[in-house]
Amino acid sequence: MPQSPRFPPAAWLFCRVIDNYGDIGVSWRLACRLREAGFQVALWHDSPAVLAKLLGAAPPPAPIRLHHWQDDAAESIAAELAAAAPALVVETFGCDLPPAALAAVRAHRPLWLNWEYLSAEPWAEAMHGKPSLQADGSEKYFWLMGFSEQSGGLLREKGYLKKQQAFLADSAAQAGLRYRLGLPENSDPAAVRCFCFGYAGAVWADWLAAWQAAGEPLEVWLADHQVIDSLCRAGAIPESALRRAGDVWQAGAVRLVRIGFVPQAEFDAVLWLADVALVRGEDSFVRAQLAGKPLMWHIYPQAEQAHLPKLHAFWRKAAETAPLPAAHAALSNDLNGATALTPAARTECWRALLQQLPQWQHAAAQWQRELLRQSDAVERVLARWPGLLG
Ligand code: TRH
Numbered sequence: 287m288p289q290s291p292r293f294p295p296a297a298w299l300f301c302r303v304i305d306n307y308g309d310i311g312v313s314w315r316l317a318c319r320l321r322e323a324g325f326q327v328a329l330w331h332d333s334p335a336v337l338a339k340l341l342g343a344a345p346p347p348a349p350i351r352l353h354h355w356q357d358d359a360a361e362s363i364a365a366e367l368a369a370a371a372p373a374l375v376v377e378t379f380g381c382d383l384p385p386a387a388l389a390a391v392r393a394h395r396p397l398w399l400n401w402e403y404l405s406a407e408p409w410a411e412a413m414h415g416k417p418s419l420q421a422d423g424s425e426k427y428f429w430l431m432g433f434s435e436q437s438g439g440l441l442r443e444k445g446y447l448k449k450q451q452a453f454l455a456d457s458a459a460q461a462g463l464r465y466r467l468g469l470p471e472n473s474d475p476a477a478v479r480c481f482c483f484g485y486a487g488a489v490w491a492d493w494l495a496a497w498q499a500a501g502e503p504l505e506v507w508l509a510d511h512q513v514i515d516s517l518c519r520a521g522a523i524p525e526s527a528l529r530r531a532g533d534v535w536q537a538g539a540v541r542l543v544r545i546g547f548v549p550q551a552e553f554d555a556v557l558w559l560a561d562v563a564l565v566r567g568e569d570s571f572v573r574a575q576l577a578g579k580p581l582m583w584h585i586y587p588q589a590e591q592a593h594l595p596k597l598h599a600f601w602r603k604a605a606e607t608a609p610l611p612a613a614h615a616a617l618s619n620d621l622n623g624a625t626a627l628t629p630a631a632r633t634e635c636w637r638a639l640l641q642q643l644p645q646w647q648h649a650a651a652q653w654q655r656e657l658l659r660q661s662d663a664v665e666r667v668l669a670r671w672p673g674l675l676g
Contacts, residue, residue, distance in 0.1 A: 294325060294675075294676075295324075295325055295326070295370075295372075295373035295674065295675060296325065296327075296366070296369070296371065296374075297317075297325035297326070297327050297328070297372065297373065298327075298328050298330070298366065298375045298376070298387065298390075299313055299316060299317050299320075299327065299328070299329045299330070299376045299378065300330045300355065300375075300377045300378065300381055300383055300384075300387065301313035301329065301330070301331045301332070301355075301378045301379070301381060302331075302381040303331070307340060307569075308567040308568045308569050308570075308586075309378065309379055310331055310333055310337050310340065311340055312378065312379075312568060312569050313329060313331065313378045314329070314337065314340060314341075315441045315569065316376065316378070316664075317329045317348075317350045318348050318443065319441050319442075319443055319662070319663070319664045320374070321348040321349070322348070322443055322664075323664050323668065323675070324675050325373070325374065325675075326370065327348075327351070328350070328351040328353060328362075328366050329350055329351070329353065330353045330354075330355040330362065330363075330384075331352070331353075331354070331355055332355045334354055337352070339547065340549060341550070342548070342549025342551070342552075344549065344551070353366075358385055358386060359386065360384070360385075360386040363386040363387055363390065364386065367390055371393075371394040371396070372390060372391075373396050373397065373676075374396055374397045374667075374674060375390075375391055375398045376398075376400075376401050376429075377398075377400055377401065379401065379402065380400065380402070391424055392422055392424060395424065397427070397674060398426045398427065399426070399427050399428075399429045399667070400418075400428050401431075402428060402429060402430045402431075403430075403431075403568060404430065404431035404432055404437075404440070404568060404572070405430065405432060405596050405600075406432055406433050406434075406437075406596070406599040406600040406603040407595060407596055407599040408599075410430045410432055410437065411430075411432060411434065411436045411437050413428050413430060414428060414429065414430040414432065414437050414438050415427060415428065415429070415438070416428050431663055433657065434660075438663050439661060439662050439663040439665070439666045440572050440575075440576070440657060440662060440663055441572070441663050441664070442576060442657075442658075442662040442663075443662075446554075446576060447658060449554070450554070450558055450577065453555050453558055454558060459555070460559060463548075463552065463556065463559060464559065466546060467507070467531065467545040467546050467548065468530075468531035468532025468533075468543070468544065468545055469507065469543060469545065470532075470534055470541075470543060473541075474503045474505070474541070476503050477503035477504055477505040477541065478502065478503070478504050478505070478561045478562060478640060478643065479505045479559070479560050479562070480506045480507065480561065480563070480564060481507045481509065481559075481560035481563045481564065481574075482506050482507060482508050482513055482564040483509040483510060483513075483563075483564065483566055483570050484513050484564055484565075484584040484621075485512055485566055485584055485586070486513070487623075488516065489516075489620070489621055490513050490517050490520070491516065491517055491521075491522040492620075492632060493632070494517060494537065495522070495632075495633075496629065496632040496636045497537075497539075497540045497636060498537050498540050499629070500539075500633050500636040500640065502539060502640050503539045504539060504540045504541070505543060506540065506541070506543065507543050507545045507560065508542055508543065508544050508545065509556075510547060514527075514528045514544060517542075523535050523537075523542070527542075528542060528544040531544055531546035531547075532544065532545075532546075553570070553573060554573055554576075557573055557577040560579060561579075561580070561643075562579065562581070562643075562646075563577070563579040563582075564582045565583060565584065566584040566586065567585075567586050568586070571583050571585075575653060575654065576658070577654070578650050578651045578653070578654030578655075579650055580643065580646035580649070580650045582614075582617065582618055583597065583600065583601075583618065584621055584622065585597045585622055587622075587623070591623065593622065597622055597624070601614075601618065604649070604653050607649070607652040607653050607655075607656045608648055608649040608652040608653070609645075609649065610646065610649050611638065611639055611646050612638070612642075613634075613635035613636070613638040613639040613642070614639060614646065616631070617632070617636065617639060620632060620635075
């Protein structure tokens with residue numbers, strides 16, 4: 287006999303991975319954040335290998351029940367239901383709930399959220415929080431994360447800034463992480479350290495050429511394989527280069543380093559170590575903002591350049607707190623296929639951007655302050671439905 291919600295209330299999350307790490311990365315963060323807020327959390331997902339990579343060898347930091355979502359998941363849903371009816375059901379990124387979860391929603395009427403991709407576009411703020419009436423009379427609410435008070439906010443665990451400050455004051459923790467990443471011990475102290483986690487594309491060979499021509503010392507930390515594969519494909523580096531974490535390829539003043547994949551719990555610290563971040567997708571992009579790092583966003587590419595309005599809306603919003611160096615927009619458009627720079631213009635822009643690093647850092651710090659001033663996504667859910675936690 288299913289029981290009604292009781293303390294701690296149960297939250298059910300459902301996630302299907304479309305590609306890469308972001309779908310499950312965001313779902314896992316949301317699961318952890320809901321656990322931190324006081325929910326008992328169950329997460330159904332269809333990609334154990336991807337989640338295992340994000341969790342690493344260490345046991346999950348929070349007692350969250352994981353279910354491999356295969357077929358209709360009826361058994362695991364029945365088992366959860368026998369323990370507690372859900373107070374909250376979240377389907378992430380438009381994954382449709384399995385029939386047994388839908389039946390539980392009908393029977394127990396939890397708060398039902400459709401957790402969508404984030405955007406700074408005005409339509410996203412307008413749609414955020416709106417209910418959509420289902421055929422059976424239940425309501426599902428759109429939750430769109432974003433960057434303003436009017437949006438669904440961003441996921442941020444408690445004490446974020448304190449953790450960042452503690453790490454930056456702890457040279458042993460920094461050295462340990464540098465070692466685990468495979469970063470060289472003989473780094474040029476004058477080099478700008480650039481974390482780089484982007485999508486595959488021909489642009490990377492052009493950017494490497496620009497970095498080299500700019501002539502400023504730069505250490506690029508290449509995460510995962512897509513950028514490295516792109517450089518190999520273009521013949522910018524040999525096939526044999528940068529095969530393993532810790533491998534280095536020196537190209538003039540530019541030093542490319544392949545870094546190891548870290549568990550998500552350590553991902554923030556990698557960003558904290560870097561001077562500049564080239565990030566992508568959704569979650570790494572958000573974390574670089576929270577870290578207060580000068581950043582470029584390699585946005586997830588969509589058909590017919592549909593990603594460009596989203597890219598531009600974000601940078602318009604971020605520039606409201608402090609202006610970015612003039613070269614930033616040209617490079618961001620070049621990286622994301624909006625407009626292509628000539629090799630000479632690209633080099634000039636990079637040189638200008640690095641010369642204006644203090645202004646770029648200032649803008650990033652202002653933006654971080656603005657985001658940390660705002661409540662986070664889960665606080666906003668609880669403010670909108672104050673009875674959720676009982
Ligand atoms: O991996 P992404 O490109 O993911 C997504 C998906 O492609 C999705 O379908 C798409 O819609 C979405 O982007 C916009 O990028 P993202 O979102 O930045 O996710 C990467 C995750 O991987 C993030 O949680 C950080 C984590 N990560 C680690 O934990 N360790 C690492 O070493 C690295 C490089 C990443």
